[in-house]
Amino acid sequence: MHKLLLAALPIVIAILGIDAHVRRARRAEDRPAIAAVATRLPSGDLALSGGARWLRTPSMEEPGAAFDDGIAVPDPDPAGAAMAPPTSVWSEKP
Amino acid sequence: MRSLLSFAVGSLWRRRSRAIALGVGLSLTVTLVAAVLFLTESLRAEAERGQVALPDVVVQRLVAGRPTAVKLADAKALEGIDSVARVRPRVWGYVFLPALQGNVTVVGVPGVAGLPSLDGTAALEKGRDLHAGKHEMVAGAPLARALGLVVGDSLGLPSPKPSPPLTLVGTFGSAVDLYAADVVLCDEGDARAVLGLQLDEATDIAIDVKNPQEARVVAGTVLDRMPGARVVEKSVLARVYTLAYGRRAGLIFAACIPALIALVVLALDRASGLSPVEKREIAILKAVGFSIRDVLWTKMLESLVVASLATAAGLLLAYAWVFWMGAPGLRGALVGWSVLYPQTSLTPSVDFAELLGIAAATVGPFVGLSIVPAWRAAILEPMDAMRG
Numbered sequence: 311m312h313k314l315l316l317a318a319l320p321i322v323i324a325i326l327g328i329d330a331h332v333r334r335a336r337r338a339e340d341r342p343a344i345a346a347v348a349t350r351l352p353s354g355d356l357a358l359s360g361g362a363r364w365l366r367t368p369s370m371e372e373p374g375a376a377f378d379d380g381i382a383v384p385d386p387d388p389a390g391a392a393m394a395p396p397t398s399v400w401s402e403k404p
Numbered sequence: 405m406r407s408l409l410s411f412a413v414g415s416l417w418r419r420r421s422r423a424i425a426l427g428v429g430l431s432l433t434v435t436l437v438a439a440v441l442f443l444t445e446s447l448r449a450e451a452e453r454g455q456v457a458l459p460d461v462v463v464q465r466l467v468a469g470r471p472t473a474v475k476l477a478d479a480k481a482l483e484g485i486d487s488v489a490r491v492r493p494r495v496w497g498y499v500f501l502p503a504l505q506g507n508v509t510v511v512g513v514p515g516v517a518g519l520p521s522l523d524g525t526a527a528l529e530k531g532r533d534l535h536a537g538k539h540e541m542v543a544g545a546p547l548a549r550a551l552g553l554v555v556g557d558s559l560g561l562p563s564p565k566p567s568p569p570l571t572l573v574g575t576f577g578s579a580v581d582l583y584a585a586d587v588v589l590c591d592e593g594d595a596r597a598v599l600g601l602q603l604d605e606a607t608d609i610a611i612d613v614k615n616p617q618e619a620r621v622v623a624g625t626v627l628d629r630m631p632g633a634r635v636v637e638k639s640v641l642a643r644v645y646t647l648a649y650g651r652r653a654g655l656i657f658a659a660c661i662p663a664l665i666a667l668v669v670l671a672l673d674r675a676s677g678l679s680p681v682e683k684r685e686i687a688i689l690k691a692v693g694f695s696i697r698d699v700l701w702t703k704m705l706e707s708l709v710v711a712s713l714a715t716a717a718g719l720l721l722a723y724a725w726v727f728w729m730g731a732p733g734l735r736g737a738l739v740g741w742s743v744l745y746p747q748t749s750l751t752p753s754v755d756f757a758e759l760l761g762i763a764a765a766t767v768g769p770f771v772g773l774s775i776v777p778a779w780r781a782a783i784l785e786p787m788d789a790m791r792g
Contacts, residue, residue, distance in 0.1 A: 354454025
């Protein structure tokens with residue numbers, strides 16, 4: 311009975327691993343459908359958006375937000391694989 | 405060994421308040437960290453699935469630092485580049501729908517003939533694929549639901565110039581919800597009218613390369629022929645998701661620092677020494693014949709039981725939170741804020757190796773830290789230990 315306490319972790323890992331494997335296999339069946347739609351879409355980006363600016367296709371958008379989502383809120387979506395420069399850059403005199 | 409385990413469990417039961425406090429703290433920390441990792445990896449995997457059909461190079465024209473329409477003549481100029489298999493000007497863009505207070509993505513399909521049909525695939529939930537020139541559209545199921553549209557209904561999208569209403573002939577299935585929840589797929593001519601693009605304009609240019617290894621060379625040649633253009637390679641697109649989700653996950657972890665510090669404090673509490681009651685217990689064990697090895701095994705088994713149960717509960721909670729319940733609370737912070745939110749449940753990307761890694765990173769240090777104070781107490785003479 312007490313050995314079950316030590317076996318709990320391997321059992322949970324096995325259950326989660328098998329569940330994840332089954333779900334991945336089920337999702338793999340959707341590949342042809344995803345490929346058929348993806349060939350028509352401008353990018354494979356997920357249909358999820360950002361806050362202050364439209365980031366439906368983060369890989370295609372302009373690098374850098376026009377304004378913050380909120381006061382002192384960091385930009386969570388570095389579009390176009392570009393990160394904004396540190397704000398101190400703007401205060402430096404040439 | 406069995407009797408040592410029984411004794412360790414009994415010892416934990418006698419100090420159950422402390423064991424439960426330690427276990428709950430450890431479990432909640434594992435839940436939080438594992439849930440963020442599960443969700444981040446799942447989103448990256450979904451993004452990778454969508455990249456199968458991406459062009460090797462995408463070319464945009466920039467004016468004043470913002471993407472603007474490209475001329476079809478630009479596309480013609482790129483067709484002669486060595487190693488380029490196909491140059492496709494694409495018509496797509498965003499339209500703000502006041503009724504939804506959100507954007508939809510309008511995508512023009514250039515002559516449905518050359519593309520694989522959506523009919524008969526899981527891509528379509530209801531209806532059929534587009535017929536060219538019929539002013540038809542296929543839309544994401546969440547979008548159709550939000551607008552109260554069913555197959556056969558017509559919709560006039562806001563546009564700078566009058567454009568014919570589009571008839572909904574099909575909706576995308578849940579299999580592609582994550583990619584097409586907010587998409588309106590229509591004929592290229594209709595998309596031009598809705599987006600206000602002239603006949604000689606396109607949104608961007610997609611280039612397919614004969615040998616993907618030469619994409620960088622092609623990108624360089626494109627820049628030579630179109631100075632000031634923005635050229636995005638397929639490898640860069642993949643990097644966007646690594647960066648975006650990695651950074652979001654980092655922000656959440658930063659917000660979790662107090663919880664992580666609490667775990668360190670708990671661990672330090674274990675490492676800093678045993679309570680007088682525990683020291684007396686070890687002294688009694690030695691007095692009745694336990695060896696130092698037996699004592700160390702007992703203490704290690706105590707820690708192992710607490711850490712194993714807490715980690716198992718943490719992993720189970722994290723998995724259930726993300727994949728069975730849809731990550732309420734966490735999804736908004738990590739995924740995004742779309743008005744037309746895909747309802748599809750996420751697919752786990754986590755495998756046995758990652759689960760074992762999280763378990764080892766939690767259980768290993770926790771058990772290791774319990775050995776040192778137990779060894780210090782075990783090497784004392786029983787009488788000295790009982791006197792304190």
